[in-house]
Amino acid sequence: xxxxxxxxxxxxxxxxxxxxxxxxxxxxxxxxxxxxxxxxxxxxxxxxxxxxxxxxxxxxxxxxxxxxxxxxxxxxxxxxxxxxxxxxxxxxxxxxxxxxxxxxxxxxxxxxxxxxxxxxxxxxxxxxxxxxxxxxxxxxxxxxxxxxxxxxxxxxxxxxxxxxxxxxxxxxxxxxxxxxxxxxxxxxxxxxxxxxxxxxxxxxxxxxxxxxxxxxxxxxxxxxxxxxxxxxxxxxxxxxxxxxxxxxxxxxxxxxxxxxxxxxxxxxxxxxxxxxxxxxxxxxxxxxxxxxxxxxxxxxxxxxxxxxxxxxxxxxxxxxxxxxxxxxxxxxxxxxxxxxxxxxxxxxxxxxxxxxxxxxxxxxxxxxxxxxxxxxxxxxxxxxxxxxxxxxx
Amino acid sequence: xxxxxxxxxxxxxxxxxxxxxxxxxxxxxxxxxxxxxxxxxxxxxxxxxxxxxxxxxxxxxxxxxxxxxxxxxxxxxxxxxxxxxxxxxxxxxxxxxxxxxxxxxxxxxxxxxxxxxxxxxxxxxxxxxxxxxxxxxxxxxxxxxxxxxxxxxxxxxxxxxxxxxxxxxxxxxxxxxxxxxxxxxxxxxxxxxxxxxxxxxxxxxxxxxxxxxxxxxxxxxxxxxxxxxxxxxxxxxxxxxxxxxxxxxxxxxxxxxxxxxxxxxxxxxxxxxxxxxxxxxxxxxxxxxxxxxxxxxxxxxxxxxxxxxxxxxxxxxxxxxxxxxxxxxxxxxxxxxxxxxxxxxxxxxxxxxxxxxxxxxxxxxxxxxxxxxxxxxxxxxxxxxxxxxxxxx
DNA sequence: GCCATTTAATTCGAGGCTCGAAAAAAATAG
DNA sequence: CTATTTTTTTCGAGCCTCGAATTAAATGGC
Numbered sequence: 001x002x003x004x005x006x007x008x009x010x011x012x013x014x015x016x017x018x019x020x021x022x023x024x025x026x027x028x029x030x031x032x033x034x035x036x037x038x039x040x041x042x043x044x045x046x047x048x049x050x051x052x053x054x055x056x057x058x059x060x061x062x063x064x065x066x067x068x069x070x071x072x073x074x075x076x077x078x079x080x081x082x083x084x085x086x087x088x089x090x091x092x093x094x095x096x097x098x099x100x101x102x103x104x105x106x107x108x109x110x111x112x113x114x115x116x117x118x119x120x121x122x123x124x125x126x127x128x129x130x131x132x133x134x135x136x137x138x139x140x141x142x143x144x145x146x147x148x149x150x151x152x153x154x155x156x157x158x159x160x161x162x163x164x165x166x167x168x169x170x171x172x173x174x175x176x177x178x179x180x181x182x183x184x185x186x187x188x189x190x191x192x193x194x195x196x197x198x199x200x201x202x203x204x205x206x207x208x209x210x211x212x213x214x215x216x217x218x219x220x221x222x223x224x225x226x227x228x229x230x231x232x233x234x235x236x237x238x239x240x241x242x243x244x245x246x247x248x249x250x251x252x253x254x255x256x257x258x259x260x261x262x263x264x265x266x267x268x269x270x271x272x273x274x275x276x277x278x279x280x281x282x283x284x285x286x287x288x289x290x291x292x293x294x295x296x297x298x299x300x301x302x303x304x305x306x307x308x309x310x311x312x313x314x315x316x317x318x319x320x321x322x323x324x325x326x327x328x329x330x331x332x333x334x335x336x337x338x339x340x341x342x343x344x345x346x347x348x349x350x351x352x353x354x355x356x357x358x359x360x361x362x363x364x365x366x367x368x369x370x371x372x373x374x375x376x377x378x379x380x381x382x383x384x385x386x387x388x389x390x391x392x393x
Numbered sequence: 394x395x396x397x398x399x400x401x402x403x404x405x406x407x408x409x410x411x412x413x414x415x416x417x418x419x420x421x422x423x424x425x426x427x428x429x430x431x432x433x434x435x436x437x438x439x440x441x442x443x444x445x446x447x448x449x450x451x452x453x454x455x456x457x458x459x460x461x462x463x464x465x466x467x468x469x470x471x472x473x474x475x476x477x478x479x480x481x482x483x484x485x486x487x488x489x490x491x492x493x494x495x496x497x498x499x500x501x502x503x504x505x506x507x508x509x510x511x512x513x514x515x516x517x518x519x520x521x522x523x524x525x526x527x528x529x530x531x532x533x534x535x536x537x538x539x540x541x542x543x544x545x546x547x548x549x550x551x552x553x554x555x556x557x558x559x560x561x562x563x564x565x566x567x568x569x570x571x572x573x574x575x576x577x578x579x580x581x582x583x584x585x586x587x588x589x590x591x592x593x594x595x596x597x598x599x600x601x602x603x604x605x606x607x608x609x610x611x612x613x614x615x616x617x618x619x620x621x622x623x624x625x626x627x628x629x630x631x632x633x634x635x636x637x638x639x640x641x642x643x644x645x646x647x648x649x650x651x652x653x654x655x656x657x658x659x660x661x662x663x664x665x666x667x668x669x670x671x672x673x674x675x676x677x678x679x680x681x682x683x684x685x686x687x688x689x690x691x692x693x694x695x696x697x698x699x700x701x702x703x704x705x706x707x708x709x710x711x712x713x714x715x716x717x718x719x720x721x722x723x724x725x726x727x728x729x730x731x732x733x734x735x736x737x738x739x740x741x742x743x744x745x746x747x748x749x750x751x752x753x754x755x756x757x758x759x760x761x762x763x764x765x766x767x768x769x770x771x772x773x774x775x776x777x778x779x780x781x782x783x784x785x786x
Numbered sequence: 787g788c789c790a791t792t793t794a795a796t797t798c799g800a801g802g803c804t805c806g807a808a809a810a811a812a813a814t815a816g
Numbered sequence: 817c818t819a820t821t822t823t824t825t826t827c828g829a830g831c832c833t834c835g836a837a838t839t840a841a842a843t844g845g846c
Binding site: 211218227230231306307310314315 | 587603604608609610611612613615616617618620621622623624625692696699700703704705706707708730
């Protein structure tokens with residue numbers, strides 16, 4: 001509760017959580033002893049009322065630090081946040097993933113986190129956890145990048161190197177999962193217990209929350225939405241197969257279709273944002289191939305979503321990434337495909353929101369994941385009540 | 394633990410569950426007081442050893458009864474089982490679902506259960522729960538049949554009528570979910586925390602277990618595997634849309650393709666088993682259309698499974714229902730489609746088992762569901778320890 | 787300025803579930 | 817018949833929670 005709301009009184013916590021006042025008192029006094037939380041005089045709303053004033057409780061910013069990192073094709077970004085989630089150090093530096101050897105990934109990451117840690121203000125807490133978001137497939141245990149479009153190397157271990165370097169628990173997670181967690185934390189009304197975050201970028205990814213939990217694979221991070229089959233024996237996908245959703249909706253697929261390059265032509269993996277902007281301009285000027293490229297992307301995404309809706313009923317969708325800039329051209333065909341395929345779902349009824357910039361969402365997801373795990377650990381490790389012993393003394 | 398194993402000693406329970414001997418003693422003595430379980434002298438293996446002999450504990454068959462029902466196109470089947478899961482009454486009678494009005498469904502069901510209850514042996518327990526398995530879509534709360542291929546009526550309420558008639562909790566569930574639960578209970582090694590049961594019959598259904606829990610929809614029973622899109626703008630499905638898996642793998646789709654009726658021709662919904670057998674015979678005799686019909690069914694199923702594997706990693710699959718009789722013709726194309734679509738999954742590596750008769754599995758699933766829910770209820774409602782009061786006396 | 791009133795937080799004793807240690811129960815071995 | 821062995825039960829204690837009573841800390845009114 002304190003992670004969600006700062007400056008709430010014990011009374012308030014008791015009312016919201018349903019725990020008795022005595023229980024809240026016991027737990028908070030323990031957390032205060034351990035300096036996990038801090039207290040402040042004065043009522044929540046600042047108004048002075050009759051009666052004993054409330055004591056406002058908040059998380060102690062210096063109780064711990066967490067480091068979040070986002071590894072992308074051309075950059076590596078690290079933020080260090082205090083225990084309340086406030087960013088207190090930040091580094092974003094270039095990194096040419098395509099040209100890096102497998103050992104450079106953990107090395108550069110460790111270096112960047114180390115550099116960020118040297119810029120901390122005095123009095124900051126201790127680093128307690130590291131969370132890394134990457135494109136591609138990770139294992140469920142969060143130890144390694146099993147496959148990623150940003151490098152040709154497979155199975156790059158991350159967790160162990162980070163834990164050795166900083167002596168705190170570390171995890172690697174799929175970027176789309178982190179986006180979903182960030183949205184769920186940011187706006188739990190809209191992105192409640194069932195929704196999907198779909199990343200529209202060079203490739204297509206998905207983070208899917210069902211019943212309040214992220215759907216992950218049995219062994220891998222999975223939810224490889226981009227590689228669902230859209231059209232058997234269809235367009236060539238960068239994964240080598242044919243007819244995947246990504247082979248219609250990824251940047252390279254849209255580029256290929258817009259330039260009339262043929263659905264069997266090799267996917268380009270170096271398409272600049274400017275090139276995608278040009279296609280958008282062309283579409284705005286009525287270029288039939290560009291419009292068709294976006295329409296086919298929309299249809300592929302819509303078919304894929306309709307399939308998901310057939311599996312677990314319709315849910316709200318967040319579209320994330322620079323691909324959303326063409327949403328005006330994609331939305332119609334996408335909604336049509338949903339409606340075409342599932343008549344129980346009126347295509348126009350699905351809530352769709354767009355978030356053009358994925359990086360801050362990935363970062364936020366990493367931070368909140370690390371903090372919530374830290375909270376769990378603190379809850380577990382917190383010393384049991386010592387009432388009997390102190391009484392005995 | 395006693396639901397899984399009869400005749401186990403407290404010692405054994407303590408070792409298996411990790412609970413202390415004292416806790417097991419406390420809990421079992423309470424359950425004995427309430428006659429939920431019964432005890433028997435003599436060691437588990439019958440051998441007499443030195444030392445105090447073990448007391449074997451088992452569920453008390455007469456602690457309760459549950460009724461399970463399977464509603465099908467042409468029959469209605471009911472079994473009544475005692476608290477250990479043993480069938481003690483059984484009725485299976487014809488029912489023409491297609492010609493029945495919406496009110497006849499709960500009425501016939503109540504009648505059949507009532508009749509079954511009159512045949513109980515003396516000394517049997519009280520009915521405590523009713524579980525019904527139906528084809529089609531139910532709501533997550535298990536109150537109604539939202540849609541079913543066996544009737545043209547929608548949203549037929551079941552739970553309320555049953556609860557009014559018998560004054561015990563009742564639920565309606567999707568048949569494929571019940572099959573999955575039955576397999577999970579029957580063979581937890583093979584059908585562990587992640588697997589799917591695919592019903593191959595007139596239509597195509599799926600019960601999917603992920604992380605030890607059935608995947609259901611947000612509002613409905615969902616997992617409408619048969620209506621995933623296999624081929625956009627493809628063959629006409631009985632649901633009115635085009636290109637669903639079912640439009641290639643359902644009985645009517647196989648019949649249509651084998652008889653060269655054209656993929657747009659109206660689905661027949663009265664195909665007899667004999668007609669399907671004829672197609673199998675023709676395929677055995679080398680008839681190209683019949684072979685192609687099964688091959689296309691296999692490809693559609695394989696593509697759908699590959700999509701599921703992309704979402705949650707590969708898992709074992711149980712194929713259930715009379716469609717499995719043609720497994721010899723289906724397997725090759727099915728495995729090829731899995732391999733084609735997901736190179737990380739060697740098609741031949743997926744564990745596939747066949748169960749030609751679905752009815753006993755649905756029934757078993759209903760029974761075990763009802764019994765496990767009953768166990769939960771007993772665990773919750775069981776009177777708290779009264780040690781202090783008895784001490785005070 | 788003091789005391790009644792109000793509101794928040796804490797303390798105290800008890801209940802429920804769990805456990806380990808000790809005791810009791812029920813058999814065999816000699 | 818007694819020592820030994822094995823299983824089960826009993827007893828006391830620890831933890832977490834709660835409700836009731838108490839304490840703390842403010843304001844309002846005379």
